[in-house]
Amino acid sequence: MSTAEEIIKSVGGADNVVSLSHCATRLRFQLVDASGIDVEQVESIKGVMGAVPQAGDRFQIIMGGAVQNAYNEINALPEMQGRREPTDAELKAAAKAGGVRGKFAWIDSFFEFLSDSFRPILGALLGASLFITFMSLMSTLGVIGNWADPRTELEPSWQFVNLLWKSVFVFLPLMVAYNASKKLNADPWVGFAIMALVMLPGFTDLGASETAYTATIAGSDVTLIDIFGVPLTIFSYDSQVFPPLLMAGLLGPLYKLLKKLIPDNLQLIFVPFLAMLIMLPLTAFLIGPIGVFIGAWVAGGLGAINAINPLIFAIIIPLAYPFMVPLGLHWPLNAVMLLNIQQLGYDYIQGPMGAWNFACFGATAGVLVLAWRDRDVQMRQTATGALAAGLLGGISEPSLYGIHLRFKKIYPRMLVGCLVGGLTIGIGGALTEQVTTQAFVFTSLLTIPAFNNMPIYGLAVGLAFITSMAMVVVFDYRTPEQKAAAKRRGDADAPPEPETRVIVVGDVETNQAKQWVGALGGEDNIVAVEPIAETRVRVEVKDTSMVDADALRRAGLAGVIEVSPGVWHLVAGLEADKYAEGMRRRLAAATT
Structure with missing residues (x-):
């Protein structure tokens, strides 16, 4: 069985997957039901570096640098192609669960927006940073001059090498605009096109016009030119990231509003047109300059601390x-x-x-x-x-x-x-x-x-x-x-040893344990009981046919799953250790 097949099996099969995405190092699953997942089993899969259960039936699997290949292989599996489509209720539940992760959900959403605006371009940024390192090394060795000083005249060959990293950083605002717009469910190419306006050479050339003038804004000298009587601020937007983030932050809600107002059969034409009609001048005249000044204000504050x-x-x-x-x-x-x-x-x-x-x-x-x-x-x-x-x-x-x-x-x-x-x-x-x-x-x-x-x-x-x-x-x-x-895992022949702890078991746990033991086939059918993964009880039985899973669920368990022949996991919640101890005491009493 391939790694991709093992991963899908471990998360409950293809039909349990509502959606799958990935970041720089992790597979990010939104599941129908994540209660029955055995974290230890997931982490034992070859290539998996760890697993992170999250609230709202979300589950993340850490793959490191192999995440893209794992993502592609999982999506190529036949069972993923023919999996059951989630119901509307499941999709709504997943959306609701995915949107609330903390006491202040909007803060979580804001930082997720920032992260997802940058994560897809980490590979390009990493590649460009290595080109920069090469140029720095050549400058340190005296092969070339100070490559970072615009006054340094490099030979054409080294000028070309220097352009290799600039292809990423100069146009970084366009990449961020695409990702940020996509994150907010707007057409990412519309976001790209809006940001591209202020990066056109013709836009920058407006600052060299005879009618351009200089003014002081927020303590900085800026170049302005009147467009139909309205002052337009001319900046270089190379490598800027605050302006595209602000632009996308407005484009997303605007797109949603336009889709509500415009009939479905007219949306293909008029939603992007009206979005661009509004956002192109708004970005050039207002959002872009605000983004530049916000970035300068934050940088200035940190610079002041560093200077002190x-x-x-x-x-x-x-x-x-x-x-x-x-x-x-x-x-x-x-x-x-x-x-x-x-x-x-x-x-x-x-x-x-x-x-x-x-x-x-x-x-x-x-x-x-x-x-x-x-x-x-x-x-x-x-x-x-x-x-x-x-x-x-x-x-x-x-x-x-x-x-x-x-x-x-x-x-x-x-x-x-x-x-x-x-x-x-x-x-x-x-x-x-x-x-x-x-x-x-x-x-x-x-x-x-x-x-x-x-x-x-x-x-x-x-x-x-x-x-x-x-x-x-x-x-x-x-x-x-x-x-x-860890030492037991290192010695495959060593038998598992129970954890030595003092656990207080109340009447509730004792009564619940009695019902579960009965549904598992009675005391004589149970070989071993132990709490695992904080919320589950692992039970090994002699005869699986004697286990009544429906009775276990009726007795209050959130989930019941047979992870291997004769081995059952009972999803008991945060009091799993107490329930396990109650079952062990009942078994011990039956043998005396």
Whole structure:
């Protein structure tokens, strides 16, 4: 059975899938019913680096760099082609569940909008960052001059090489506009076309007209020209991301409104036409300039903090990033980095950010060392893939979602590495020069040459990596029970050992356990009972034909599934450990 087939089987089959999408490292399932999924079984599939159950019957499977291939292979399966279409009720339930993920749902939706506007272009950004690193390396070796200085005249051959990364970053607003519009269910090509207006050479040339004039707005000198008596602000929108995000934020609701007002048989023509008629001038005259000024305001605020105390700034950034990335809060900072490069010619955030990234990768390396020691094949596979994605690609999500967020003891150890790396960058920058970069890059081993104060930056990320790795190896990252489970996985011949815990069982659990034992065929038919995955009870029986699944459901279980011959999982909820203990006590009493 292929990996794709195993994944679909593990999530309840093709008919249980409402929708499937993916981000940079994860498959994102919206399911009809996620209650019966065995997380441990999913994580045991070859190529799977971890699984993340979520609210609202959503389920994510971490694949790392292989996510695109896994996504394509799953969609190519015959059962996915002929699967049952979800009912209207299931689709509505999925939409409702997918939209509410926290106390403030609009905040979740906002950061998901930001993330999905950038995630599809991560590959292009990563590729461009490696071209930038190559140019930086050539400049460091003296092969070419300062490639990032527009006053430097490069030979035509090197000018062409320099254009390889510009093809991504100059037109980044168009890519963001496409993704953001698509996320909000507007025609993405309409969003692309609207943003393309302000990037046309003819638009920029308006600023060179004899009738153009200069004015001071928000403390900055800008070029204006009157269009039918209305002042139009002329900016260079290269690499800008705030304007397309704002544009898409208005285009999405406008598209929805137009579809309500215009009859179905006229929508193909008049919805995009009217959307463009409204949004093209609105973006050029209002939304675009507002986006530019918002970006400048955010960048100016961070720049002021950095100017007051670069040492404190270098410490705050790596300590904040471990909490920002899981929430999607890092995307606005990425936009500020691009703006810094455009306006200042350099960025000062990516250096401290590199300290966090390498501390993250160091913690993963520590997990890998312990997995080798304990012969934990599953964790070894997960950590190896996550470490490769980090050190070579600068991508932290496989480490975060595959390992770090699953073990609460990792974060304190990793933060020590973040602190050491941030201190090194701050102190080293104060003694020599601040660590900056003239281009947007992913902080990996391959992009170290892109930083101007390379010795200090290399020392900082190295210390961050080694410190986090040592903290994890020396102090471990698991509870005693998790360590014992890892050692049992490493020794296939070792019998499973019950977890030693003191569990208080009340009358409710005792009575419920009595009903479940009866529906499972009685005390004599049950071989073993143990709680697993926080919400389920694993029961091994002698004779499966004696199990009455319907009776179990009537007795209050949310789900009942036979995961293998003679092995049943009972979805009991957050009190699963108490129910399991109640069943074990009943079995023990029957044998005395």
